[in-house]
Amino acid sequence: MAETIINVTGARRTFVQGEVEVHALRGADLKVESGEFSVLAGPSGSGKTTLLNLIGCIDEATAGTIQVDGRDVTSMQRTEGAKFRLDHIGFVFQAYNLLPVLTAYENAEFVLMLQGVPAAKRKEIVEPLMRRVGLGDNMHRKPHQLSGGQQQRVAVVRAIASNPSIVLADEPTANLDSESSKALLDLMLELNREQGVTFLFASHDQMVMDHARRIVRLDSGKIVADEHKNDEEEE
Amino acid sequence: MFAVAWRNLWRNSTRSIVSISAIAFSYALFLVTMGISDSSYTKMEDAAADSAGGSVLIHAPGYWDSRMNDIVMTDPNPALAAVKSTAGVEGSARRVLINGLLSTSSGNVATLIQGVDPEEEKLVQNAGQYLKEGTFLTGDEEDPLVLGSGAAHELNVKIGDRVVLTATNPDGDMERALFHVTGIIHTGSRQLDDIAAYTSIPAAQKSISMAGQLTQIGIVAPRDARHVVKDRLVGALGDKYEIMTWDEAMPEMVSLIEMDAAFANIYGLVVFLVVVFAVLNTFMMIVMERIREFGLLSAIGLTPKQVAALLVYESLLMALVAMTIGFAVGFGIHSYIHAYGIDLTAIYGDVEMGGVVMGDWRLRSEVNVSRWIGATVGVFVLTMSATIYPAYKAAKLTPAQAMRFFQ
Numbered sequence: 067m068a069e070t071i072i073n074v075t076g077a078r079r080t081f082v083q084g085e086v087e088v089h090a091l092r093g094a095d096l097k098v099e100s101g102e103f104s105v106l107a108g109p110s111g112s113g114k115t116t117l118l119n120l121i122g123c124i125d126e127a128t129a130g131t132i133q134v135d136g137r138d139v140t141s142m143q144r145t146e147g148a149k150f151r152l153d154h155i156g157f158v159f160q161a162y163n164l165l166p167v168l169t170a171y172e173n174a175e176f177v178l179m180l181q182g183v184p185a186a187k188r189k190e191i192v193e194p195l196m197r198r199v200g201l202g203d204n205m206h207r208k209p210h211q212l213s214g215g216q217q218q219r220v221a222v223v224r225a226i227a228s229n230p231s232i233v234l235a236d237e238p239t240a241n242l243d244s245e246s247s248k249a250l251l252d253l254m255l256e257l258n259r260e261q262g263v264t265f266l267f268a269s270h271d272q273m274v275m276d277h278a279r280r281i282v283r284l285d286s287g288k289i290v291a292d293e294h295k296n297d298e299e300e301e
Numbered sequence: 302m303f304a305v306a307w308r309n310l311w312r313n314s315t316r317s318i319v320s321i322s323a324i325a326f327s328y329a330l331f332l333v334t335m336g337i338s339d340s341s342y343t344k345m346e347d348a349a350a351d352s353a354g355g356s357v358l359i360h361a362p363g364y365w366d367s368r369m370n371d372i373v374m375t376d377p378n379p380a381l382a383a384v385k386s387t388a389g390v391e392g393s394a395r396r397v398l399i400n401g402l403l404s405t406s407s408g409n410v411a412t413l414i415q416g417v418d419p420e421e422e423k424l425v426q427n428a429g430q431y432l433k434e435g436t437f438l439t440g441d442e443e444d445p446l447v448l449g450s451g452a453a454h455e456l457n458v459k460i461g462d463r464v465v466l467t468a469t470n471p472d473g474d475m476e477r478a479l480f481h482v483t484g485i486i487h488t489g490s491r492q493l494d495d496i497a498a499y500t501s502i503p504a505a506q507k508s509i510s511m512a513g514q515l516t517q518i519g520i521v522a523p524r525d526a527r528h529v530v531k532d533r534l535v536g537a538l539g540d541k542y543e544i545m546t547w548d549e550a551m552p553e554m555v556s557l558i559e560m561d562a563a564f565a566n567i568y569g570l571v572v573f574l575v576v577v578f579a580v581l582n583t584f585m586m587i588v589m590e591r592i593r594e595f596g597l598l599s600a601i602g603l604t605p606k607q608v609a610a611l612l613v614y615e616s617l618l619m620a621l622v623a624m625t626i627g628f629a630v631g632f633g634i635h636s637y638i639h640a641y642g643i644d645l646t647a648i649y650g651d652v653e654m655g656g657v658v659m660g661d662w663r664l665r666s667e668v669n670v671s672r673w674i675g676a677t678v679g680v681f682v683l684t685m686s687a688t689i690y691p692a693y694k695a696a697k698l699t700p701a702q703a704m705r706f707f708q
Contacts, residue, residue, distance in 0.1 A: 148599060
């Protein structure tokens with residue numbers, strides 16, 4: 067039986083904008099198991115990114131508990147949270163994913179560098195991954211010399227290089243054309259199948275939903291549907 | 302992280318170059334200004350010591366405040382012997398100082414006649430360098446008198462003319478003595494030229510009946526050792542003599558130098574506060590422009606301290622680059638001025654400051670190591686302090702806040 071990586075119980079997130087309270091998440095319950103390739107789907111403002119941020123420990127829940135890899139991330143201090151993210155969570159964002167002053171290779175190895183992994187070991191891990199995602203010839207290019215799709219692939223390598231418990235991807239295809247989106251999602255799916263990397267997306271892109279094996283639909287801050295595809299549907 | 306900070310520093314190279322130039326230029330300017338100031342103060346102190354009569358002065362007790370003719374060293378020999386045997390003394394000059402009235406048929410001039418030995422005097426005041434006409438106490442003249450140009454003009458005398466001195470002797474009795482004008486000097490100080498008069502020690506002693514007595518012994522000592530030499534003389538002579546350094550004798554000059562130094566420091570501080578605000582502005586712009594990037598860094602695992610450290614490293618590298626350039630430029634300019642000087646004599650000529658004639662207006666520069674280190678540390682600390690607030694702002698951002706910033 068697969069291990070539960072994420073366990074969200076009654077998560078709420080309320081933002082105060084001026085004198086108005088915005089309830090971005092109104093009590094969400096979610097469990098994600100190891101090896102899943104799932105998407106939090108829903109229209110803009112549905113709360114999918116908010117839920118992803120809470121799971122990723124980069125935002126604080128107003129109420130509820132969130133456990134990631136067996137740890138309660140809602141009670142973590144900022145520094146503790148940063149260290150937890152470094153060791154347990156990989157991120158792929160919609161844009162501005164890479165540090166512009168570093169090359170593709172340096173961006174890809176950045177998390178490992180922060181973890182204190184020696185340079186030789188980093189090379190041993192990152193170079194095969196870069197080749198695996200088709201960037202073997204572009205490792206020493208700066209982000210502005212890469213296409214949007216190539217940049218996202220570098221972000222994926224950075225996210226998985228440290229072998230995290232889960233990779234969270236927030237609208238990773240939002241700025242990509244269809245071909246690049248498909249290539250990126252195919253790559254992620256392959257990594258999920260071949261290396262068992264757990265992916266959780268937040269997206270309203272139909273192509274992402276087509277690739278996902280599980281679709282958790284949100285609307286107005288609530289989970290309104292949880293669809294599991296069987297292998298035939300996925301094919 | 303240093304490598305990332307270094308590359309970040311150059312991602313907007315124009316802005317970084319402008320900020321680095323501002324720090325480097327201000328720092329270089331500060332060093333050069335300090336070098337010239339310190340050299341000028343040295344020059345002023347030397348001129349003040351010469352004007353006072355020496356680095357250290359010996360009189361009979363109470364002379365300096367009253368400058369009366371009746372306060373004399375009746376037995377100067379113990380003092381002369383102590384001067385000769387005291388370590389640190391580079392030279393000395395005996396003097397008889399007479400306040401009196403010089404008269405001719407054309408007029409009267411209140412004067413200070415100094416009875417001096419021209420050879421001894423060369424080490425201290427060397428008034429002979431200002432000789433305009435005649436000779437300066439060659440030893441061959443009878444009752445010689447070298448007058449300041451103003452006094453000579455007032456008395457309407459030329460070389461060879463006779464002048465009568467009226468002054469009280471040490472016993473308080475009025476005496477008159479005849480002198481012959483043998484030379485005229487022009488120091489450039491109107492105050493000095495109007496009252497200065499020099500004669501030989503024997504002629505001065507004879508004129509007011511103070512044979513074997515002296516008014517002052519002027520001592521030449523290294524600038525930084527004058528207080529040590531004074532203390533040694535006090536130790537040897539006790540309170541039988543009045544012993545003082547030039548700065549105790551001329552406190553107005555000390556005040557002038559201190560005031561100038563204070564203004565220079567305030568000026569330097571103002572220049573650097575302007576630079577600090579420029580650097581602060583630069584780093585605030587960096588934080589605003591890179592909020593999303595800081596969010597990304599936080600999200601992938603940088604702690605708030607590490608985010609702040611990244612900015613601090615950038616500031617540190619900027620300060621190091623700027624200060625290295627600033628030091629090279631400042632030291633280069635200092636070296637040039639130290640070697641060749643900047644001659645402002647044509648602009649200023651001879652100027653009197655605090656009763657001291659400043660005739661040498663060739664600006665030089667010198668390194669006062671402790672002040673240069675102090676300035677360098679100060680500039681570094683000020684530059685780094687400009688990063689505190691931006692670094693705090695960057696560290697305080699939560700990743701989600703930062704990532705939402707441009708959405």
